[in-house]
Amino acid sequence: MSQATSNGPVLAADGTPLKKSLARALRVEKTRALMLIAPLLIFVLISFIIPIVSMLFRSVDNRIVDNTIPYTVSELAKWTPEGDALPPETTFEALYYDMFIAQEAKQHTRLGSRFNYEESGFSSLFRKSGRALDDLGKDYLKELKVLDKRWGDADVWYDLMSGGDTAARDMAFAEGVVGRIERLESLSLEASDGFAPSAEIAALMPKTAEAYTAFANFTWLVDEAGRRPGEEPYSAEELATDKPWESVYPALIQDLQTADFAAYTGPHADMLQALAANKSTFEAPAFSAVFADIDEDWADAETWQIMKAHSVTYTNGYFLNAVDMKRTPDGAQMQDEDKRVLLKLFGRTMWMSLVITSMCILLGYPVAWILANLPARSANLLMILVLLPFWTSLLVRTSAWKVMLQQQGVINDVLVWLGFLADDDRLIIINNATGTIIAMTHILLPFMILPMYSVMQTIQPTYLRAAKSLGATNWTAFWRVYFPQSIPGIGAGSILVFILAIGYYITPEIVGGNKGVFISNRIAYHISTSLNWGLAAALGSILLGAVLILYWAYDKIVGIDNVKLG
Amino acid sequence: MAALTPISRKPFWLVALITGGFGAFFGLFIGTANGSGPMGIVIGAALMVALAWAYIYLLRNEQIGRGITFAAGGIAGFAAAGIPTAVIGAILGALGGWLIYWAYEGRYRSYIAPYLTWYQVLWHFGFRAICGIIFIFLITPILVVLPLSFNAENFFTFTPEMLRFDPEGYSLKHYRDFFNDNEWQRSFKNSLIIAPIATLISVSLGTLAAIGLSQSHVPGRRAIMAVMISPMIVPLIISATGMFFFYSQIGNWMEGTLGMDKNLWATSR
Numbered sequence: 002m003s004q005a006t007s008n009g010p011v012l013a014a015d016g017t018p019l020k021k022s023l024a025r026a027l028r029v030e031k032t033r034a035l036m037l038i039a040p041l042l043i044f045v046l047i048s049f050i051i052p053i054v055s056m057l058f059r060s061v062d063n064r065i066v067d068n069t070i071p072y073t074v075s076e077l078a079k080w081t082p083e084g085d086a087l088p089p090e091t092t093f094e095a096l097y098y099d100m101f102i103a104q105e106a107k108q109h110t111r112l113g114s115r116f117n118y119e120e121s122g123f124s125s126l127f128r129k130s131g132r133a134l135d136d137l138g139k140d141y142l143k144e145l146k147v148l149d150k151r152w153g154d155a156d157v158w159y160d161l162m163s164g165g166d167t168a169a170r171d172m173a174f175a176e177g178v179v180g181r182i183e184r185l186e187s188l189s190l191e192a193s194d195g196f197a198p199s200a201e202i203a204a205l206m207p208k209t210a211e212a213y214t215a216f217a218n219f220t221w222l223v224d225e226a227g228r229r230p231g232e233e234p235y236s237a238e239e240l241a242t243d244k245p246w247e248s249v250y251p252a253l254i255q256d257l258q259t260a261d262f263a264a265y266t267g268p269h270a271d272m273l274q275a276l277a278a279n280k281s282t283f284e285a286p287a288f289s290a291v292f293a294d295i296d297e298d299w300a301d302a303e304t305w306q307i308m309k310a311h312s313v314t315y316t317n318g319y320f321l322n323a324v325d326m327k328r329t330p331d332g333a334q335m336q337d338e339d340k341r342v343l344l345k346l347f348g349r350t351m352w353m354s355l356v357i358t359s360m361c362i363l364l365g366y367p368v369a370w371i372l373a374n375l376p377a378r379s380a381n382l383l384m385i386l387v388l389l390p391f392w393t394s395l396l397v398r399t400s401a402w403k404v405m406l407q408q409q410g411v412i413n414d415v416l417v418w419l420g421f422l423a424d425d426d427r428l429i430i431i432n433n434a435t436g437t438i439i440a441m442t443h444i445l446l447p448f449m450i451l452p453m454y455s456v457m458q459t460i461q462p463t464y465l466r467a468a469k470s471l472g473a474t475n476w477t478a479f480w481r482v483y484f485p486q487s488i489p490g491i492g493a494g495s496i497l498v499f500i501l502a503i504g505y506y507i508t509p510e511i512v513g514g515n516k517g518v519f520i521s522n523r524i525a526y527h528i529s530t531s532l533n534w535g536l537a538a539a540l541g542s543i544l545l546g547a548v549l550i551l552y553w554a555y556d557k558i559v560g561i562d563n564v565k566l567g
Numbered sequence: 568m569a570a571l572t573p574i575s576r577k578p579f580w581l582v583a584l585i586t587g588g589f590g591a592f593f594g595l596f597i598g599t600a601n602g603s604g605p606m607g608i609v610i611g612a613a614l615m616v617a618l619a620w621a622y623i624y625l626l627r628n629e630q631i632g633r634g635i636t637f638a639a640g641g642i643a644g645f646a647a648a649g650i651p652t653a654v655i656g657a658i659l660g661a662l663g664g665w666l667i668y669w670a671y672e673g674r675y676r677s678y679i680a681p682y683l684t685w686y687q688v689l690w691h692f693g694f695r696a697i698c699g700i701i702f703i704f705l706i707t708p709i710l711v712v713l714p715l716s717f718n719a720e721n722f723f724t725f726t727p728e729m730l731r732f733d734p735e736g737y738s739l740k741h742y743r744d745f746f747n748d749n750e751w752q753r754s755f756k757n758s759l760i761i762a763p764i765a766t767l768i769s770v771s772l773g774t775l776a777a778i779g780l781s782q783s784h785v786p787g788r789r790a791i792m793a794v795m796i797s798p799m800i801v802p803l804i805i806s807a808t809g810m811f812f813f814y815s816q817i818g819n820w821m822e823g824t825l826g827m828d829k830n831l832w833a834t835s836r
Contacts, residue, residue, distance in 0.1 A: 504802020
């Protein structure tokens with residue numbers, strides 16, 4: 002052997018350095034393992050993790066407010082609530098135009114229900130206001146028609162706003178309005194497919210142009226977009242025959258106060274100039290009075306304060322609600338006494354899960370012991386008694402408990418028949434906490450027995466005999482020798498049962514009644530009945546957080562690799 | 568299992584204690600059912616002790632003794648309230664007859680270690696009784712639903728006819744409903760379609776992943792395990808609602824953008 006090879010790196014058979022060769026082998030092995038895992042991992046991530054994360058995102062998502070009434074939100078941001086002072090007139094104006102579009106899109110009721118979660122009354126307030134908004138515009142139209150009949154004609158409005166076929170259009174202006182409709186309707190729209198006002202008009206009377214463009218593009222791109230293939234698609238010609246929304250008339254009067262039409266030469270310049278000449282006959286709209294007229298709640302500073310408190314894009318309001326607090330202009334505060342239910346429910350969920358877990362330990366331990374210590378044949382036979390309930394459908398077992406526990410059920414019938422109970426004095430063990438605990442103990446018991454059993458099987462019976470032959474009593478031998486070795490099984494079973502118990506839904510729903518429900522049932526209620534999905538998501542996040550902490554503890558104590566079910 | 572311990576006959580006082588206890592226990596139930604618990608205890612205990620004495624000292628034939636108790640229990644039960652009580656009476660009679668000889672011949676000793684003291688023996692059987700009760704707790708609810716499926720009524724309870732074993736109270740009505748009702752058949756078909764597909768997907772993906780995870784070098788094994796265990800620990804309601812929102816969005820998207828028909832699956836069958 003030469004000097005050079007003995008001093009150089011150790012080589013593998015093919016001549017590469019051994020270190021490199023080993024590293025490559027390791028890399029190949031890791032890649033192969035990951036490739037094998039990848040299909041399931043991707044499947045779980047896409048079909049399970051993403052849906053859950055996107056659902057939990059609803060707990061902070063408050064974009065609905067900004068999407069529905071964007072101008073009002075930015076006006077409210079400028080306003081500092083002080084005592085009973087109402088926000089400035091510009092806020093009312095912003096709300097008028099925001100609400101007008103929203104009610105045409107039928108989205109204002111959704112926003113009303115959003116605020117209604119925070120303070121009841123908003124839902125009806127928004128619905129009522131949406132209905133009454135047309136009146137202001139109708140009044141102005143009447144006045145305008147007195148001056149010139151043509152103000153009521155759809156084609157006049159179209160010509161005026163488009164500035165004729167040859168006028169330069171303001172696409173940026175149209176895109177702004179369409180973007181707003183997109184957010185309102187959660188749709189993806191192309192501004193170039195729709196209407197754009199002439200650049201001159203957009204500069205001269207921005208409010209009118211915006212109100213008209215909103216009307217035109219909503220009709221064109223949303224309302225009439227769903228025509229069937231055979232039908233004629235909506236077009237500019239058809240738009241010229243549709244009367245604009247009533248919001249253009251107050252906007253026109255507002256623009257009239259500031260605009261100077263003297264230099265305007267586009268279509269219907271004469272109408273505008275005649276209007277400017279009679280400027281004094283039109284009173285600028287007083288939006289605060291209009292709203293106060295619709296409902297006195299609009300003249301109440303509290304209404305606006307609540308709206309301001311909840312007009313952020315991402316809110317902690319749902320989480321505060323989930324722990325019996327609320328978001329107010331002055332920061333987080335406790336909910337009113339009579340509305341505090343959720344913390345109590347969280348407490349009850351924890352407490353009942355603890356009781357169920359202890360019951361499972363108490364009942365599961367002897368069974369696991371006897372299964373682990375009987376000869377294999379009889380143990381397998383008894384194992385069926387554990388596995389049969391485990392394999393049976395959850396719904397079947399829960400309904401079985403309904404049969405057992407109800408007032409005319411098996412348990413009560415037997416006790417009455419044996420004379421332990423009077424017929425009119427039957428036990429009430431369903432639709433309350435007792436029913437939930439009994440049924441859930443039964444349903445979760447196999448989850449306790451199986452991990453315990455697999456741990457107890459590994460405990461050598463000779464240890465017990467050795468302890469006894471050294472003079473230990475039965476109790477000492479069990480308590481000092483056997484029990485400590487079985488603790489991993491108890492730990493594994495307990496955390497598993499507890500995790501499953503706090504998230505349980507079906508069983509408490511069926512046998513729990515009012516007094517035996519869990520936080521999950523409240524979540525289901527908010528999802529299917531009250532439709533307050535944000536609060537449901539916040540409650541779900543907290544519940545999931547609790548479960549994850551337990552999972553972490555489980556991983557630390559038992560190790561997730563050691564989960565054995567049978 | 569072969570016998571561990573040679574057995575010998577036990578003194579009468581022990582037999583009287585065991586059988587008397589048995590009689591007292593069931594006498595209590597029969598007594599309360601008929602108006603007086605204490606009377607039931609006394610009569611039950613006395614009856615059992617008397618029977619034991621008669622069998623051991625007079626009859627001296629196990630086969631006949633157990634047969635008599637079984638038959639007498641059944642007849643007494645039938646005389647009391649018809650067939651259901653006859654069944655219970657016969658079971659109690661068989662049990663009582665067996666117990667007398669089990670105690671007298673010392674058979675309870677045969678399968679346990681010979682060096683156990685009397686209280687260890689007591690604990691041995693006491694513990695088994697406790698386990699038996701827990702097993703009953705585990706299995707009863709499932710057994711209870713079975714006969715209810717033959718209920719002639721639509722109630723989810725045992726009707727008096729069923730308890731009397733009256734054929735009127737039983738019918739195959741619900742089974743007929745199941746096979747004739749389209750609603751049920753559709754659900755059943757869905758189960759038959761979804762279960763194999765779900766099994767196929769989970770077995771194939773699961774096996775691959777299990778092979779992968781069992782390798783000795785897996786980067787980020789804990790994180791991967793956590794993701795894969797998550798469907799088991801995430802509360803049902805959270806995963807259900809998450810999936811509902813997610814898949815309904817996907818469905819709308821497929822219908823709106825890809826132009827797929829939402830009845831695609833329903834019409835193809």
